[in-house]
Amino acid sequence: MTTEPPERADIVIIGGGVMGASTAYHLARRGAGSVLLLERNSHFGQEATGRCAGGVRYQFATEVNVRLSIASLPMLERLRQDTGTDCNYRKCGYLFVLTKPEEVAVFRHNVAMQRGLGVQVEWLEGEEVRRRLPLMHFPDALAGTFHALDGLADPNSVVMGYLQRARQLGARTLTDAEVVAIECQAGRVQAVRTRAGRIACAHVVNAAGPWLAAIGAMAGVQIPVTPIRRQMVTTTPLPELPLDFPFVIDFAQSLYFHREGEGLLTGMSNPDQAPGLDQNIDEVWELTALEHAAARMPLLERAGRLSGWAGLYEVTPDSHPIFGLTPVEGFWVVGGFSGHGFMHGPISGKLMAEFILDGAASSVDVSTLDLARFTEGRLIHEYNVV
Numbered sequence: 001m002t003t004e005p006p007e008r009a010d011i012v013i014i015g016g017g018v019m020g021a022s023t024a025y026h027l028a029r030r031g032a033g034s035v036l037l038l039e040r041n042s043h044f045g046q047e048a049t050g051r052c053a054g055g056v057r058y059q060f061a062t063e064v065n066v067r068l069s070i071a072s073l074p075m076l077e078r079l080r081q082d083t084g085t086d087c088n089y090r091k092c093g094y095l096f097v098l099t100k101p102e103e104v105a106v107f108r109h110n111v112a113m114q115r116g117l118g119v120q121v122e123w124l125e126g127e128e129v130r131r132r133l134p135l136m137h138f139p140d141a142l143a144g145t146f147h148a149l150d151g152l153a154d155p156n157s158v159v160m161g162y163l164q165r166a167r168q169l170g171a172r173t174l175t176d177a178e179v180v181a182i183e184c185q186a187g188r189v190q191a192v193r194t195r196a197g198r199i200a201c202a203h204v205v206n207a208a209g210p211w212l213a214a215i216g217a218m219a220g221v222q223i224p225v226t227p228i229r230r231q232m233v234t235t236t237p238l239p240e241l242p243l244d245f246p247f248v249i250d251f252a253q254s255l256y257f258h259r260e261g262e263g264l265l266t267g268m269s270n271p272d273q274a275p276g277l278d279q280n281i282d283e284v285w286e287l288t289a290l291e292h293a294a295a296r297m298p299l300l301e302r303a304g305r306l307s308g309w310a311g312l313y314e315v316t317p318d319s320h321p322i323f324g325l326t327p328v329e330g331f332w333v334v335g336g337f338s339g340h341g342f343m344h345g346p347i348s349g350k351l352m353a354e355f356i357l358d359g360a361a362s363s364v365d366v367s368t369l370d371l372a373r374f375t376e377g378r379l380i381h382e383y384n385v386v
């Protein structure tokens, strides 16, 4: 939907991925005044959100991430009720395969923490991992973890569901609306500028995902988010693949597999990937990743390549997101999920509405995930990054 931007809005959201869409919906639902979402592309949800693997999980290494999942994943289940759109949440479970003794020790500790929060993760011995994955080759599996409520959902439906409902509730959402400047005066946001004109506003939410730092710089705020390319491929149908095949992660190699249609989706994070905004497929890495994938799943030798694409992770120094106010009054930030933001999109928008309308987030305590932690040395490390 392309129209001219208005001259003013109470709250302007920059970015039409899952964070922006969820924030727009939650603000509109609470009657937050005039809410305007600006997306640079000609369609919403085409960047990190639209290129993601669609995985949703409760299995994280820090309490705050598990709590975000506990709040967010049921919101995916309620999406149809809340917005009229279903996101096809399939609970196939995530199975982390552990092949290194040091991983086993950390995961044992994490499973105890997860269970303490009510997340019933199963601990699997190596033999049980092999029994559950007969199509895979894991002679070196020492142990594994499985959680049946983890799974997959459709990112596009989540974005579209939130945006459609936000519009019904009075929000405006514009495509082809690139923000090129943010005006601030006396430490306060005054307006944003697009190529089509100036929009005076009291609040700006920076939800620009991998471009979070670039938007921050427009307001003179340093946001330590680095874009890093990640890529994956899907295969032609593999009839041997059972319908309930889980989301499998070979943790040491950051190599993952899940059912996609009648075939498989597989990806592997390149540990040497240089930061940057390049979203072209690295064909050399694709071959490397496929060789590693076929070694774990020999069946892949018989599959064809159906499609492949690359996208950008939005990575922070501690692999945790950033929520809340910046040093500029009225300039808010939500992002930097470091590879797992799709699943936390629903609760993140709700938290942003709480920040802006109530002065503090109440649904989940994210006070440790403020922007100031980077300058104040309060980083929190997340081990379960894929």
Ligand SMILES: Cc1cc2nc3c(=O)[nH]c(=O)nc-3n(C[C@H](O)[C@H](O)[C@H](O)COP(=O)(O)OP(=O)(O)OC[C@H]3O[C@@H](n4cnc5c(N)ncnc54)[C@H](O)[C@@H]3O)c2cc1C
Pocket: 014, 015, 016, 017, 018, 019, 020, 038, 039, 040, 041, 044, 045, 046, 047, 048, 049, 050, 051, 052, 053, 054, 055, 056, 177, 178, 179, 180, 207, 208, 209, 210, 211, 215, 230, 231, 232, 310, 311, 312, 313, 314, 334, 335, 336, 337, 338, 339, 340, 341, 342, 343, 344
């Ligand atoms: C390959 C890959 C696999 C992934 N797998 C998973 C997974 O399985 N599970 C999971 O939970 N997460 C996964 N993620 C991470 C997840 O995709 C992201 O964390 C999440 O989508 C971030 O959402 P966002 O709204 O912050 O960013 P985006 O979706 O990138 O949205 C930001 C938007 O801001 C817009 N924008 C930027 N600059 C401007 C500007 N100047 N003016 C206007 N608009 C602007 C962009 O065009 C973009 O649409 C994966 C990511 C990748 C790349």
